[in-house]
Amino acid sequence: MxxxxxxxxxxxxxxxxxxxxxxxxxxxxxxxxxxxxxxxxxxxxxxxxxxxxxxxxxxxxxxxxxxxxxxxxxxxxxxxxxxxxxxxxxxxxxxxxxxxxxxxxxxxxxxxxxxxxxxxxxxxxxxxxxxxxxxxxxxxxxxxxxxxxxxxxxxxxxxxxxxxxAQQIHGRITAVIAAEEYDIVLQPIFDLQSRTVISCEALCRFRALPYRSPDKWFKDATDAGLGCELELAVLRTTLAVFPLLPCSISLSVNASPELVISGRLSDLIPAQYADRTIIEITEHASVSSYAELHAQLAPLKQLGVKVAVDDAGAGYSGLQHIVQLGPDIIKMDMSLTRAIDTDPARRALASAMVFYAREMGSRIVAEGIETTEELSTLKLLGADRGQGYLLGKPGNIAALGAACTATHRAAA
Structure with a gap:
């Protein structure tokens, strides 16, 4: 035996x-x-x-x-x-x-x-x-x-x-990291008044088959103890696009509270691009210590990095998370944006968020805009910026450049 x-x-x-x-x-x-x-x-x-x-x-x-x-x-x-x-x-x-x-x-x-x-x-x-x-x-x-x-x-x-x-998942995530089996696409973010592109969000798309959404890959990585490693790998690839971006465009990247608190993020951000870097901290993950989070963000903010709360209104701790973080940018989740033109409750919540942002000196980015009616309502409520398929779909660096050129010509 x-x-x-x-x-x-x-x-x-x-x-x-x-x-x-x-x-x-x-x-x-x-x-x-x-x-x-x-x-x-x-x-x-x-x-x-x-x-x-x-x-x-x-x-x-x-x-x-x-x-x-x-x-x-x-x-x-x-x-x-x-x-x-x-x-x-x-x-x-x-x-x-x-x-x-x-x-x-x-x-x-x-x-x-x-x-x-x-x-x-x-x-x-x-x-x-x-x-x-x-x-x-x-x-x-x-x-x-x-x-x-x-x-x-x-x-x-x-x-x-x-x-x-777990071992199978660990092996799969390790292989994805080693082979860089993912692509980075960029979705434009618009100033809603001028309708010009002012920044873009980097989104990750995994190539491995069968197709699985990015949130599933990152969840698997976290469960396998490789969450930060996968994030870091994706961020290295993402930040490498900075030299190709128009100089007027900021780059918004996603980072979990765990990664920020680990202190491993600061070494990745090139100093010459810090003032054009936006770190989106997801609201779907809990923050173990806001004191430690602020301690890691402080030197980055001194370099000019801006901090955004992602998915605001749909995540882990709601408004308390926003208050604790004190972000430069509040990204209003698409669950509030969707059908905002016909839903009084969504309009009321969005209006309150816009008011809060103004009082705190933050900017609002409305995510997931898909109809002209939603766009018009958000502009009336005072949302500063917008993102969604109506305005611009995620694409490669060439598509982003074309969107920037087209909107600046239209504005002129």
Whole structure:
């Protein structure tokens, strides 16, 4: 019998989501059988390692992380059929009686069920034992034990599947970063009064098939612990377009609060383009510390970098996030823009946001403008700037240049 593959190191992560089912099962079965010790183990490198233990008052004998060589314990013998799963009195079973561990612990009674992976490979054991013989243990108790062991097996297999999925995602994200399997497109942002392009937002489009939206890629990267790495890779590619942009155009890039707080963003922004750089901090992610966020943004703002709140009105903490951040630019989410010409509630919220921006010296960018009616209403409400398919679709640097030329000619 070989050790299980991959181990169960992340068990705590997936067990904590719905409570530790395995630990609860150990407590329940130990109390039901009236035995002193219950444990759940994993086979690793020829040893059985205790992953979960319930042994009140006996922590000096057994605790999580302890291990024994498989040759010294009952496990191999039970798997091979040389020992029964249920031993009511070890003194009556020759092999058990002769094993040194029986007297050393001591073990008077023992009941154990193998935990197996979906392919049948032994993973570990679900076990109860007592220093006393318990003659009353019977087949009904063994059946009950199997039920609880089955719960543990399902948790193990689910956890290992989660690990395999996570490893697959990690590999996929790593490959995307290494091969730069994404493109950067630029969507123009207009001054709504002059209808000229004054800035653009860089948007990421992933090439890998099947197509998945950028938010799914970034979520996967975050779940795999590669969120900042993917952001940094995309930002490096994005900021490289600065020399190609018209000198009058600012570049708006997206950054998570986590990335900003990490301090790794400041090294990416070229000093000569700092006053044309806008950092959009998404409202869909929580901020662990506004003090740390401001500490990292302060030197960037001194260089001329502007800060925007992205998706305002649709994200994590609403107006509180805007107040705490004190942005130069507030990007009104498309959920407020959409049908604003016919929805009094949206108009009221947008109007309040415009008023707040004026009072605080910020600019409003209305996102997702798709109809002339929406555009007219936003202009009447006092929105400074706009972005959306009606005004200009995302495209390459040449398309942005053409949009800039066309709007400046029209304005002239």
């Amino acid at each position: 070989g050790p299980s593959k991959g181990g169960l190191e992340p068990i705590g992560a997936w067990a904590s989501a719905g409570g530790d089912v395995i630990q609860d099962a150990l407590v329940a079965i130990r109390n039901h059988l009236g035995m002193e010790v219950a444990y759940f183990s994993e086979f690793i490198g020829g040893r059985t390692v205790f992953r979960r233990v319930d042994a009140p008052g006996l922590e000096h004998l057994i605790k999580v992380g302890d291990s024994h060589a498989l040759d010294d314990v009952y496990c191999n013998h039970i798997l091979a059929g040389r020992l029964p799963e249920l031993i009511a009195d070890t003194s009556l079973v020759v092999l058990a009686r002769e094993m040194p561990i029986t007297a050393a612990v001591p073990i008077g009674s023992h009941i154990s069920i193998a935990i197996r992976l979906l392919d049948g490979t032994p993973f570990g054991m679900f076990c109860c034992l007592s220093p006393r013989p318990i003659p009353s243990l019977n087949e009904r108790d063994l059946a009950t034990m199997r039920v609880f062991a089955g719960l543990a097996a399902r948790q193990v297999n689910a956890g290992l599947q989660q690990r395999r999925d």
